[in-house]
Amino acid sequence: MSKLIHLDRKKVKGACEKFKTLVNSDEELKRQFEYMESIIERVKKERDEKHKIEKGGHKK
């Protein structure tokens, strides 16, 4: 791997917080990012439900 970029905690944290402020200041962006998070949450929920059913299926 010839091209490696390392970003330390301070840099990442600063960039994330700056970006969060940007998203919260723009209604359209805020909606888009909330939607993104909701999709990931939906995936988790679906997997949890499927897992629950599969576990339940083993019981007599």
Place this chain on the structure above:
Amino acid sequence: MNLTPNFAVSARNPLVSSYNPADPTAPHMGAMLFAYGSTARPDSYTYPPRPFSFQSQYDNDEIQIGWDPADPNDENDINNYANQLLRKSCIAVTIMPRNVSVNNQHLIIFGFKSIYGSPLIQFFVGTDFVRTEQIDGDDQVAILLDHPGTGIYNIGIYARLASNSYSTIAAFTGANGYIL
């Protein structure tokens, strides 16, 4: 030592989650891929064919970006998110790490390919400029990020095409992520 990626996003898999319901407290990651200013042609109009077509992108599981590169001299932080990233030829990978600690790091390996011209890729974390890399042939750029802190963080990595030539094209061939 071989590491198994925690996630892999590409044109055909733009939304992934490594969440395992059997082990819900384990570190996991949601990841999403976005492409702005991508380019495709029904055919390459050349013989022998060049890999510009819709079909070749689908076959190779890649997204070509081009025809609206940024100025390579513009290595500044973004002050207009829409105009300087979303309205440019750009790839964004957003990661949503969960159940990770401040001791963790995230390694994301971006794959790019030079399709036409001499593409440069400018990397940003959020809207902060990080570095420019020249893409030579079939290439990879690894980004190692320290996890920013306690609490919930979503991290956006933007890869913006830059070139002095308007017709430069690069292909994004996927990104693999690892929690270290």
